[in-house]
Amino acid sequence: MTATGTTVTPSSPSLPRPVPRTPRLLRHRSPGRPRRSVLLTVLTSLVVLYTLVPLAWLFINATKTQPKLLDSFGLWFSGHFALWDNIRETFTYNDHIFVRWLLNTLLYVVAGAGGATFLAVLGGYGLAKFDFPGKRGVFAVVIGAVAVPGTALAVPTFLMFSKVGLTNTPWAVIIPSLISPFGLYLMWVFASEAIPDELLEAARVDGSGEIRTFFRISLPLLAPGIVTVLLFTMVATWNNYFLPLIMIKDPDWYPLTVGLNAWNAQASTVGGQPVFHLVITGSLLTIVPLIAAFLLLQRYWQSGLAAGSVKE
Template sequence: MSAPSPGTRPGLSRYLVLGVLLLASVYFLAPVWWLLVSSTKTNTDLFSGNGFWFGHFALAENVREVFTRQGGIYPEWLANSALYAVGGAAVSTLISALAGYALAKYRFRGREFTFNTVLAAVLVPQPLLAVPLYLMFSGVHLVNTPWAVLLPSMVSPFGVYLARIYAGASVPDELIEAGRLDGAGELRIFATIALRVMSPALVTIFLFQFVAIWTNYLLPVLMLADDHLQPVTVGVVGWQAQRAIGPSAVPTNIVITAAAVSAVPLVVMFLSLQRFWRSGLVAGSTK
């Protein structure tokens, strides 16, 4: 098929695609813009002015109020979220790498059944497991401890699936055999060869798991009753519920600012790992 001449007008389908993409961009970016704008307003301007444009710029005052309110508990919530997200995502990535590499490179009885079980676990909605997990942890007295959130976060069926697919496609069997001929053990081969080759996929797994843990609400709200153990998602929702409760009510602009600040680590993590994330997705889709 010959290429269209420079003077040819784009077809209707091109304009239709551009229009759909523009509408999708507005749909996804409008709430983000509203959140950013609203976090800079006073509580009065929040309800009296244009919701999508700036009023009296009070971002510094709002942030200061967020970090000092209720005895400065908001930094504790951020630290808790960082602990759960970084710790859970790191361990989950390592377990996914080990399991995925083993499923891809070793032949053993029950391998396909194990992998099919992992695939089935990917399809199970995570909220469906919250109540059974609560009953299990209640039986071993782990409710209202950090382990009640950390332990379920350390396993990711999707991470195992992605690691298995990537290891099977990107780690050559010849490279593994060369390591064995040089006298390297299986763990050394995995640590020095497989992990390096699989690094794009592992960064992708870490990022996905980090975001999933950071934004998780149902599991910590069920497991944690102590305010000082809760992550920022549960804490901000608790503040939102106090908006109309007597003198201790939290102003709406403070709740919005707290929500905006809680999204900053996600943006930083995404931007810092973006090139690894993109290369991991492209490699996983083409190999």
């Protein structure tokens, strides 16, 4: 007790303050490292397998002869590697008809897919950057056309083309391929966001005409969208089967899809010779140009993503 009469309590010894423990799951995770999901990894692996297994089967069986296709396991090679022999036989079989089908397909893709992309770019740019009466109606028609599958229009198109005498000609495949409602809608949406209105107004103030503004200013900005539409229309035209099947009866104008199906049907015809090894090899050769196109054009997608990442 002190002189003032107050009681002094003895000071308790200082205890160490508890240190917060880092949770076990968060201790070794860096701030920028995303969290892993086992379920997402499993689903992604299943999708990759679902995509790659048919390609692996196609390549493996393209290395086999006709007898080995029936008495060997489908997902493993046989004793004799016959890929180069099958490729040579595919190109020379039936008086080089496969080469003719390949050229026909290239014609349909260049004229049909190229024309569809060009029209989609012009239409999408005009709908995105110009106002005119009936624009809402055009939008409704485009959305409705996107919802209608192409196979539903194949028979009416055949009846219309048969009246004007265009069936069994390349125009019966090229002209319907020029219409791409999805490509038009995609370019409409892309042009609305990729091209600032202020940039077009500045070009008009400087005295630039609409055509010059489109080709010198707008078209380079639309490159990623153009490549996207081109790839979509190219794949659709390259893999088009039902429309050429009902439009073309002359084998000399067949595309690859219809021609390979004709080879495949030889086994079920009277006196027909099965050529399944040529069908498989031809199918493998068919997908090579598509893979090459994706690899060559992917840099335009990358440039578009890089430009969009720094856009204010």
